[in-house]
Amino acid sequence: MKKILSILSILLAPFALSAQTVEISPYGGYVFPATWNASNGSVYFRGNGQYGGMISIGFSRVMDLDLIYNRVDTKGDVTMIDYTNRVVPLSINYFQVGATKNFRINKFVSPFIAGNVGGVLFSPKSSDYYYWFFSVGVNGGAKIYFAKYFGIRLQAQLYFPVQGAGFVFYAGSGGPGGSVTLYSTLVQFGFTGGLIFRLGKVY
Numbered sequence: 173m174k175k176i177l178s179i180l181s182i183l184l185a186p187f188a189l190s191a192q193t194v195e196i197s198p199y200g201g202y203v204f205p206a207t208w209n210a211s212n213g214s215v216y217f218r219g220n221g222q223y224g225g226m227i228s229i230g231f232s233r234v235m236d237l238d239l240i241y242n243r244v245d246t247k248g249d250v251t252m253i254d255y256t257n258r259v260v261p262l263s264i265n266y267f268q269v270g271a272t273k274n275f276r277i278n279k280f281v282s283p284f285i286a287g288n289v290g291g292v293l294f295s296p297k298s299s300d301y302y303y304w305f306f307s308v309g310v311n312g313g314a315k316i317y318f319a320k321y322f323g324i325r326l327q328a329q330l331y332f333p334v335q336g337a338g339f340v341f342y343a344g345s346g347g348p349g350g351s352v353t354l355y356s357t358l359v360q361f362g363f364t365g366g367l368i369f370r371l372g373k374v375y
Contacts, residue, residue: 192373195228195236197325199366203244208333208358213252217264220246222362224266230372233276240268240288240309242331244360264360265293266331268309282315284327292333305333315368323368331360 200223208215224242231237244264251257270288277283292307313327 192232193230194371195230196225196369196371197228197366198225199223199325199364201362201364203246203360203362206358206360210357213250215260216249216251217244217358217360218247218249220244222364224364225366228272234274236272236274236286238268238270238272238286238288240266240270240290242266242268242329260299261297263293263295263297265295266307266309267291267293268307270309274315280317282317283313284315285312286310292331294333307334308332317368317370321370323370324365325368326363326365328363329361333358333360 200221203219203222205219206217208217222242222244224240226238226240228236228238242265246262246264248260248262249257250260268288268290270286270290272284272286275283288309288311290307290309292305294303294305296302309329309331311327311329313325315323315325317323
């Protein structure tokens with residue numbers, strides 16, 4: 173993980189240097205229960221609190237580059253075919269990179285929508301094993317500023333750990349084409365709220 177963070181820091185350094193403003197946002201909230209289905213059983217993730225933080229690097233009045241960490245400490249009720257059911261305490265950790273589109277109404281209120289991609293780490297607390305999956309996220313909400321360099325961020329979010337992917341290529345009388353599909357039976361929906369600390373130029 174340290175190597176990944178180091179590589180990201182090197183790649184994003186030029187963007188950070190050219191940024192107009194930077195927002196640092198620690199946050200907390202709640203994620204609702206959800207079930208992840210598989211061919212040999214399912215896991216029911218209980219609802220619980222979530223927390224994390226993000227760094228938003230702004231390049232204009234309307235666009236930000238986001239670095240996100242989100243963590244949920246919960247329990248999974250595991251149901252498997254021909255296996256004794258059990259409860260597994262675990263943490264779910266999202267490491268995402270994305271972009272935010274801001275719709276600034278005035279200098280105090282800015283609704284937004286955003287999307288991100290990255291990886292999610294499922295780490296059982298009673299085991300040395302852990303599991304990585306590709307993940308996709310979307311969120312939307314509003315930023316409310318009470319002062320030039322201080323505000324709050326309120327949002328709803330969806331995270332999708334990707335279970336599988338497929339690629340189709342075809343050729344016919346209309347020419348060649350292709351498509352890529354991703355699928356997941358787990359959708360984690362929740363709400364968060366947090367502070368905003370702004371650095372640099374403020375629009």
